[in-house]
Amino acid sequence: MKACQKIVRAGASVALAAVLMMEGATAQDLRPSFDMAVPVVPAPVALEGRRQYAYELHLTNFSADPLRIRELSVLDAETGETLTRFAGERLAARLSHVATGRDAEAIAPGERAILYIEFERDRGALPRRLSHRADYTLAGPGAPKAFGVFGADIAIDMRPIPILGPPLSGGPWVAIHHPDWVRGHRRMVYAVGGKARIPGRFAIDWIKADMTGRTTSGDADAVSATLGYGADVIAVADAVVAGVRDDMSESDRISANPRHPIGDAAGNFVSLALPGGRYAIYEHLKPGSIRVKPGDPVRKGAIIASLGFTGDSTGPHLHFHVADAAEPLQGEGMPFLIDRFMALGRYGDIGRLGSSPWDAALLEDGDARTAERPGSNMVVMFRSRARD
Ligand SMILES: [Zn+2]
Incomplete structure (x- = not known):
C-alpha cells in the first residue's frame, strides 16, 4: 500500500490510484526520470460534430541516463480509462525534440521533448481531468528494463471558447x-x-x-x-x-x-x-x-x-x-x-x-x-x- 498512499498524497484521484495498483509494480518505482508538464491545458473544441483536445505534453529528462520512450498514454484521471495511446510509428510521428526537431524516442539527460497530442471524444463522454503515463526504458546498452511514471494531472479548461x-x-x-x-x-x-x-x-x-x-x-x-x-x-x-x-x-x-x-x-x-x-x-x-x-x-x-x-x-x-x-x-x-x-x-x-x-x-x-x-x-x- 505504500506506493498507493504516496500517489494519493501527490494529489491523484482515488480512482487513478486504484488503476495504478492494478498496472503492476513498474508504474510505481521511484526513480529519477521525466518532468512531465502540460503548459497549456486543453479545452474541448467542437470539430466535425465531436470534441477535440489539442495540446502538448512536455517531457524533460531529469535523470542521469538517456531514456527511451516506449509508450505515452492519456488517461481520464477520474475513471482510469485510456483515452489515447502513442506507441511505435504514431509515437515517433508525434514526439519532437526541442533542440533538434528529430523524432527519435531516446531523450538524453537534460533534454526536453514535446508530444503533440490530439484526440477526439463524442459530446456525451467528455473527461474533466487528464493524467499521463510514460512507459520507458534506459536507452543505453544491455537488456532494457521497463519503467513507468505518471504525471501532468490536469483539469480540462471548461471556460467558454470564443x-x-x-x-x-x-x-x-x-x-x-x-x-x-x-x-x-x-x-x-x-x-x-x-x-x-x-x-x-x-x-x-x-x-x-x-x-x-x-x-x-x-x-x-x-x-x-x-x-x-x-x-x-x-x-x-x-x-x-x-x-x-x-x-x-x-x-x-x-x-x-x-x-x-x-x-x-x-x-x-x-x-x-x-x-x-x-x-x-x-x-x-x-x-x-x-x-x-x-x-x-x-x-x-x-x-x-x-x-x-x-x-x-x-x-x-x-x-x-x-x-x-x-x-x-x-x-x-x-x-x-x-x-x-x-x-x-x-x-x-x-x-x-x-x-x-x-x-x-x-x-x-x-x-x-x-x-x-x-x-x-x-x-x-x-x-x-x-x-x-
Ligand atoms: Zn500562417
Missing part, C-alpha cells in the same frame, strides 16, 4: 492546417520574450480557391493573380484594435519573397482585443490596406484590411489565430470557433490544391456548420458581405 464571425467573406476558402505537419503552425514553438509558446496552436491559413480548386487566375508566380489577393479582411467580433503594423512592403512575384527576420515574419498585421484576455491576430496584410489604428473600436463584420503577401509567406493568404497576447509571436495560441459557415469538402491531399477540386465526400458531418472549428484542409463558404 465564437467568432469569419475573418473573410464569401469563398470558397481553404482552411490550411494539419496537426501532422512537422513544420506547421501547430508545432512552431517560439521561445521569445522569456517563454516557449505556440502562438499558432489553432492558427488557420486561409487560401482562396475557385470551384475547380484553382488558386490563381493566370501567371502562378504573380502575386496579383492569386485569387484571394486583396480580399476584404473583416473583424471577427466587436472589439478594440490592440496592435497594428503597416510598414512592410511586399514582392510582386511569389518567388521573389525573401526570408525575413523572425520579427518581420508576420508581415503587416492587426490584432483585435477580444473579451477574456484574448486577441484575434491577422497577418501578411497588404501594404497600405489597414483601415484601423490602435485604440479604434471595430464592429463585427467591418472591413479592417486587405489580404496580402507581406512577411514570410509562400503565397498570398490570410493567417489568422487567437492568442493571449497582441504580439504575433508572444502569445499562447487559444482555440476559437466560427459562428456560421458552409462546409463544401476537404483536401485529403493538400498538394492537389491549385490543380484539382476538393473532395466533398471527405466531410464527416452535414454542410451547414455552427459554432465549430473548420477541420484540417476543409473548404468552406462564408456569408457574403454587403459592400459598403
Whole structure:
C-alpha cells in the first residue's frame, strides 16, 4: 500500500490510484526520470460534430541516463480509462525534440521533448481531468528494463471558447492546417520574450480557391493573380484594435519573397482585443490596406484590411489565430470557433490544391456548420458581405 498512499498524497484521484495498483509494480518505482508538464491545458473544441483536445505534453529528462520512450498514454484521471495511446510509428510521428526537431524516442539527460497530442471524444463522454503515463526504458546498452511514471494531472479548461464571425467573406476558402505537419503552425514553438509558446496552436491559413480548386487566375508566380489577393479582411467580433503594423512592403512575384527576420515574419498585421484576455491576430496584410489604428473600436463584420503577401509567406493568404497576447509571436495560441459557415469538402491531399477540386465526400458531418472549428484542409463558404 505504500506506493498507493504516496500517489494519493501527490494529489491523484482515488480512482487513478486504484488503476495504478492494478498496472503492476513498474508504474510505481521511484526513480529519477521525466518532468512531465502540460503548459497549456486543453479545452474541448467542437470539430466535425465531436470534441477535440489539442495540446502538448512536455517531457524533460531529469535523470542521469538517456531514456527511451516506449509508450505515452492519456488517461481520464477520474475513471482510469485510456483515452489515447502513442506507441511505435504514431509515437515517433508525434514526439519532437526541442533542440533538434528529430523524432527519435531516446531523450538524453537534460533534454526536453514535446508530444503533440490530439484526440477526439463524442459530446456525451467528455473527461474533466487528464493524467499521463510514460512507459520507458534506459536507452543505453544491455537488456532494457521497463519503467513507468505518471504525471501532468490536469483539469480540462471548461471556460467558454470564443465564437467568432469569419475573418473573410464569401469563398470558397481553404482552411490550411494539419496537426501532422512537422513544420506547421501547430508545432512552431517560439521561445521569445522569456517563454516557449505556440502562438499558432489553432492558427488557420486561409487560401482562396475557385470551384475547380484553382488558386490563381493566370501567371502562378504573380502575386496579383492569386485569387484571394486583396480580399476584404473583416473583424471577427466587436472589439478594440490592440496592435497594428503597416510598414512592410511586399514582392510582386511569389518567388521573389525573401526570408525575413523572425520579427518581420508576420508581415503587416492587426490584432483585435477580444473579451477574456484574448486577441484575434491577422497577418501578411497588404501594404497600405489597414483601415484601423490602435485604440479604434471595430464592429463585427467591418472591413479592417486587405489580404496580402507581406512577411514570410509562400503565397498570398490570410493567417489568422487567437492568442493571449497582441504580439504575433508572444502569445499562447487559444482555440476559437466560427459562428456560421458552409462546409463544401476537404483536401485529403493538400498538394492537389491549385490543380484539382476538393473532395466533398471527405466531410464527416452535414454542410451547414455552427459554432465549430473548420477541420484540417476543409473548404468552406462564408456569408457574403454587403459592400459598403
Ligand atoms: Zn500562417
